[in-house]
Each structure stands twice: as structure tokens, then as C-alpha cells.
Amino acid sequence: MNRSDRVGDLSEADVLRLQRRTLRTVVFSQVLGGAGLAAGITVGALLAQELLGGESYAGLPVGVFTLGSALAAFLVGRLTQRLGRRPGLGFGFAAGGLGALGVVVAAAMGSVPLFFAALFVYGAGTATNLQARYAGADLAKPERRGTAISIAMVSTTLGAVAGPNLVEPLSGLALNLGLPALTGPFLLAGAAYLAAGAVLLSMLRPDPFLVARQLSARADTGKQDAGATAARPGAGAYVGATVMVLTQIVMVAIMTMTPVHMRAHDHGMGAVGLVIGLHIGAMYLPSLLTGVLVDRIGRTPMAIAAGGTLLAAGIVAALAPGDSLFMLIVALILLGLGWNFGLISGTSLVVDATVPANRARTQGSIDVLIALAGASGGAMSGMVVAASSFEMLSLGGGILALVLIPVLLWARASRQTGN
Numbered sequence: 001m002n003r004s005d006r007v008g009d010l011s012e013a014d015v016l017r018l019q020r021r022t023l024r025t026v027v028f029s030q031v032l033g034g035a036g037l038a039a040g041i042t043v044g045a046l047l048a049q050e051l052l053g054g055e056s057y058a059g060l061p062v063g064v065f066t067l068g069s070a071l072a073a074f075l076v077g078r079l080t081q082r083l084g085r086r087p088g089l090g091f092g093f094a095a096g097g098l099g100a101l102g103v104v105v106a107a108a109m110g111s112v113p114l115f116f117a118a119l120f121v122y123g124a125g126t127a128t129n130l131q132a133r134y135a136g137a138d139l140a141k142p143e144r145r146g147t148a149i150s151i152a153m154v155s156t157t158l159g160a161v162a163g164p165n166l167v168e169p170l171s172g173l174a175l176n177l178g179l180p181a182l183t184g185p186f187l188l189a190g191a192a193y194l195a196a197g198a199v200l201l202s203m204l205r206p207d208p209f210l211v212a213r214q215l216s217a218r219a220d221t222g223k224q225d226a227g228a229t230a231a232r233p234g235a236g237a238y239v240g241a242t243v244m245v246l247t248q249i250v251m252v253a254i255m256t257m258t259p260v261h262m263r264a265h266d267h268g269m270g271a272v273g274l275v276i277g278l279h280i281g282a283m284y285l286p287s288l289l290t291g292v293l294v295d296r297i298g299r300t301p302m303a304i305a306a307g308g309t310l311l312a313a314g315i316v317a318a319l320a321p322g323d324s325l326f327m328l329i330v331a332l333i334l335l336g337l338g339w340n341f342g343l344i345s346g347t348s349l350v351v352d353a354t355v356p357a358n359r360a361r362t363q364g365s366i367d368v369l370i371a372l373a374g375a376s377g378g379a380m381s382g383m384v385v386a387a388s389s390f391e392m393l394s395l396g397g398g399i400l401a402l403v404l405i406p407v408l409l410w411a412r413a414s415r416q417t418g419n
Helices: 012-052 060-083 085-109 112-135 142-154 157-165 167-176 181-203 208-220 226-231 235-264 269-284 287-296 299-319 325-352 359-387 390-401 404-417
Strands: none
Touching (some): 012 157, 012 235, 060 085, 060 235, 085 181, 112 181, 142 287, 235 404, 299 325
């Protein structure tokens, strides 16, 4: 353990100062990380169409890089549990940056195997960007965890919204460098992810997870059940995982095929970038308000709101005329907002149900499930559209989101009865 990570005798005021410093560092890194994650969402499907041809393969890039994010989530979680947030998150962002640059090389060479291999590695950046939200909650008080998570997430907005809206100038930059136009966003992603990793490795000191673990161990000294508490997470972790998995499937499936659906109805790349940019903004920008609501109203009511909002998104997307930019914007904003509700409420449930002795490992495992859910949604979305339509995909996703409501009501009833 690094000497700077030893806590000594920290007062409550010292811990509060460390939490504020941690949040500032996470905010800085997430602004950069947000710019990196937007590339695959915005142009990944279109780049696959150019390399492979055919709409049926358009969902594969999101599926591949989301599958890569599953492995990265597992590795980052295990590395964090052993060594702390700083090496875990730093490693993840560095891998994502190298993967993004690999996509550029693959597209320039016209190499399909290298393209998918690089996308797989690029997925590490997506996983790390999500895992960084946990760093914001490591030292937060229980009644402030939702807000702390939301601060980490909202800082992603600047880069994530800017990325899609820079598609056209980045495409021009790529062409000037002799590269395929659609590789421009991946050039930005490579630089952004590498910079985010450097920020965390150099500035996340002392490591919030290691400090939280030491504080927990000190508080548990002499407790008979300390070992049992650390053995496995509480039931709330499983409920939170269910919320995040279902919201991820619905969001990724509809989002993945939106650019393809728009191009099929003669929308330009500027319009595609606008819709995806606003969607990503809705995923992250409301986070501060969502975090406050999660802390004050409760985790379960906000998770139920996620299911209702995703249903509304699916219905609007299904009913929207293909040439209606406004209706597609409304649908994708609702889609992002529903995901936001689900991720923050689900994450809070997980943090509440874990302790530092099992927290990072549990968080990594749950994020593996989230990534696999996204990979499934992304990979199957193109096949569903090819076999039926974008409208059927959207409506089916909205209906799937309703599964959240009975699961949450059952979990709350079980807690109340003590079962």
C-alpha cells in the first residue's frame, strides 16, 4: 500500500475533505472519459456497415465493445479490491484508449478481425467510465450516496455530449490525415481515455477505496459479526443489479439502432450527432437531481420511475415517423433519462448492501452483468430490426422495462415482512 493511502487517525472533518478532493478528481477524469465513450455509440454501427455491409451487422460493434467492457469490469473490480481505485480505474482507461486507437488503425487497413479485436479492448473505457461512479461514493455518508454517485456521473456530460456533436469536424480531421471519415471520433476517444487514466493515476491520492476499507476495519474491530458481514453482499445488491441490467438492455438496444434508422430515412450525420448527443446528455445531465431524489424519495420509487420512463421512450420511438427529427429526439431523451434513473437508484442499492471488504469485487461482478446485458441488447438489436422493424424493437424494449416494477414491489414487500 502506498504511504499516502494510510489513514492514520482521521477525524470526520478529514474524511469530508478527502471526499471532496476525491469528487473533484473524479469529475475531472469523467469529463475526459465522457468524450471517449461517445465514439462507439455514435459511429460504431455506421463504421461496421462500411466494413461489413448490411444492416444486420450494425448492432455488432456495440455488442463487441460492450462484451469487452464485461471483461474489463471484472478485472477492474478485482484489481480495485486488491490495490484500490487508482490502479483499477487507471488501467481501465488506458486499455480503452489503446483500443480506440486500434479501431482507427483497423479501419484504415480495412481489417475486420482487427476492427473487432480493437473494439473489444475499447470497451474497457466504457466499463471504467461506469466504475468511476463508485469512487464518488466510497467515502460518502449513507444518506449522501445517491448525490455522490450523481456528481461523478453528471461530470461525464460535457465530454459525452460534445463528442457526438463533433462528428463532422472530427470526420474532416480524419480525412485530412488520410483516414476514413468515421474514424475521427475514435481519435478523440483514444486521446480522451488516455488522458482520463493519467488524471486518476496521478491525482486520486489518497485512494478513497483503501481509506474507506481501513476506516471500516477500524470501526469493526471487536465486532463478532464483522467477518460474516464481509462474506457476501445483502439482498439489496441483487435488486440493484436487476434494475441496472434491465435498464441497460433496453437502452442499448434502442440506442444502437437509432443512427441506422435515421440514416435509412435520409437524416444527415449532423442530425444523428444531435440526437445521440442529446440522448447522452439525458443519460448524465439530470444526475444531480436524480441523486437528490434517490436520497430523499428513496431507491425503490426512483427505480420504478425508470421502468415507466423507458416504457414511454419505447412507445414514442415506435410511433415516431422516420423523418421526424423532433420525435426521435424526444424518444432518445426519455431513453437516456430512464437509464439515468435506473443506474443511480440501482448503484445506490448496491453500495447500501455492501461493505468495503466485499464492495469493489461485488461492484465489478455486477458491472459484468450490466455489460453482458448491453452486449446482448446491442448484438441482437440489428437482427431484430432486420427481421421486423425499428418500431417493434422500440416497443418490445419499453415493455421489457416494465419487468422492473413487479421485481421492485416484491423486494420491498419482502423487506417489510422480514423474509
